Amino acid sequence: MRISEQAKQDNRIRILEKAVDIFTTKGFDATTTRDIALAAGLATGTLFNYFPSKETLAMTMVTEAFRQGREDFQRRRTGDEDLAEELFLFIASGLRRLRPLRTFLGPVLERSLSPFPRKSVCQEGEAARQGHLNAVQGIIAGHGFAEAPDYVAMTMYWSLYLGILAFWANDTSPNQEETQALIDYATRMFVQIISGGGPGKGGADAE
Amino acid sequence: MRISEQAKQDNRIRILEKAVDIFTTKGFDATTTRDIALAAGLATGTLFNYFPSKETLAMTMVTEAFRQGREDFQRRRTGDEDLAEELFLFIASGLRRLRPLRTFLGPVLERSLSPFPRKSVCQEGEAARQGHLNAVQGIIAGHGFAEAPDYVAMTMYWSLYLGILAFWANDTSPNQEETQALIDYATRMFVQIISGGGPGKGGADAE
DNA sequence: GATAATATATGAGCGTGCTCATTTATTTGT
DNA sequence: ACAAATAAATGAGCACGCTCATATATTATC
Structure with a gap:
């Protein structure tokens, strides 16, 4: 599944944006990587293609x-x-x-x-x-x-x-x-x- | 299941002794609570009767x-x-x-x-x-x-x-x-x- | 001694962060 | 057009710390 460089950048930025929102609302520890991936419209595993942890x-x-x-x-x-x-x-x-x-x-x-x-x-x-x-x-x-x-x-x-x-x-x-x-x-x-x-x-x- | 005060103390001390051994060998993070409980001859859950974390x-x-x-x-x-x-x-x-x-x-x-x-x-x-x-x-x-x-x-x-x-x-x-x-x-x-x-x-x- | 009450032991199970075999979409080769 | 190659998406699954309903052994009551 190839994807444009643009789409990749979009994903990365969307992850960061959603993450900061949820971190701010629920705190770092209470926020799950599943939460973030879901909010960004991605599967859990995909998030780890963009950030290793x-x-x-x-x-x-x-x-x-x-x-x-x-x-x-x-x-x-x-x-x-x-x-x-x-x-x-x-x-x-x-x-x-x-x-x-x-x-x-x-x-x-x-x-x-x-x-x-x-x-x-x-x-x-x-x-x-x-x-x-x-x-x-x-x-x-x-x-x-x-x-x-x-x-x-x-x-x-x-x-x-x-x-x-x-x-x-x-x-x-x-x-x-x-x-x-x-x-x-x-x-x-x-x-x-x-x-x-x-x-x-x-x-x-x-x- | 009641237990003598002595047996309780023994358990507690055995947990601490085994824990320090395994921590020293494998490090804190790599040591699992299951490891410790097993070494102390107890079930996983029992360990948490003695120490909350x-x-x-x-x-x-x-x-x-x-x-x-x-x-x-x-x-x-x-x-x-x-x-x-x-x-x-x-x-x-x-x-x-x-x-x-x-x-x-x-x-x-x-x-x-x-x-x-x-x-x-x-x-x-x-x-x-x-x-x-x-x-x-x-x-x-x-x-x-x-x-x-x-x-x-x-x-x-x-x-x-x-x-x-x-x-x-x-x-x-x-x-x-x-x-x-x-x-x-x-x-x-x-x-x-x-x-x-x-x-x-x-x-x-x-x- | 049988029964009830009680304190502890137990391990299946939950929600984590993270992995990885597999699937799926795109590009390249002909 | 079709096939082969490829890169990213997916979600079942793992091991972890920890919980909790249940099982079990001890003590109290009669």
Whole structure:
């Protein structure tokens, strides 16, 4: 059964559109792949010709949002921001594009972006993490740091970023002001660390 | 079918013992509840009389390890440690007890301790998080801080702690030295933040 | 000791996400 | 036109975690 390239694209897009509708209505876990296929006018198995897993289907939306977020960031930055401001802008730009998906993204991001070891890795998630981290390294490099932050620092960055995503997924305040406060705090903190303001071998000055 | 309290305890313990064996051999996800029940000499359904879910079964082991870790911590601390050292000791004590479970804990911790919103919360996980955070607040209070760290600070603490757990689950170096380095870094950093060394409204001194 | 009451064990069965042998529509070859 | 080749659609079916009506073994009552 051959099909035109156009029809294939149509199917793909219809799946994505219907999926976002049902995810939004019933949540990610409560939505079955049968639901989505039915709504798109396809058999269950056909859906998996287009997306290898339910997780990948959802992450496709996330990846696209991230891409748009990066574009927005490039458009919005003036070049006058300091490093913390630029990181804030970068993260906020991503969340802005993710916003329409917010109500159901929790389980998706948790599974796909988690740093915990996984046997079956979701390719989209891997790519999203690498893309994000590379962009961050680029931003840092643009501020004249001699050497890129080490592995430990980037590990902590990703932990903080995931914390922000989790908080954001829960934040129901009108403009997610609390999330903004958290981003502000975390980015400033991270900058301080990689600026060498972080703790040396010496003591932490408690109290 | 009544059963003696002894027989019930025996069943429970046999389930836990067999489960840890099979989890270790095949991993958490690849182990089926049917496997465990069979190994324990019970029917599939019977297992769920003892543990409401596979996740809870695994988290029961984690909770017990955490409890022992807290005991170890109380025994090992001298009272002379500064805050960062004490937090390091607390976290390391927990990981030490978790060590025998390390090879299969990734997926368990990821799902149960994640800060992402969940519809079906695992009670054990909730309790473990609260227990850990309360202990941390207690340690901080013991170092003469006027007021407990705010919500944002504790959110970041939990993010960093999850990052440590994820790193640890991957760390195959003999004594997990890299994890130790990460804990050292993260605890010092956290102390700096709650010590007011964290960023104020003002600028982060980038570059 | 027989009967009733009760607590636990049991495994068929449900709804998942996903697979795969088969069917069906389209294109290519003659 | 017809046949052969091919790519996508299909839905029965699998293994999973988990549920629940039923069977069964123990205890209480007389």
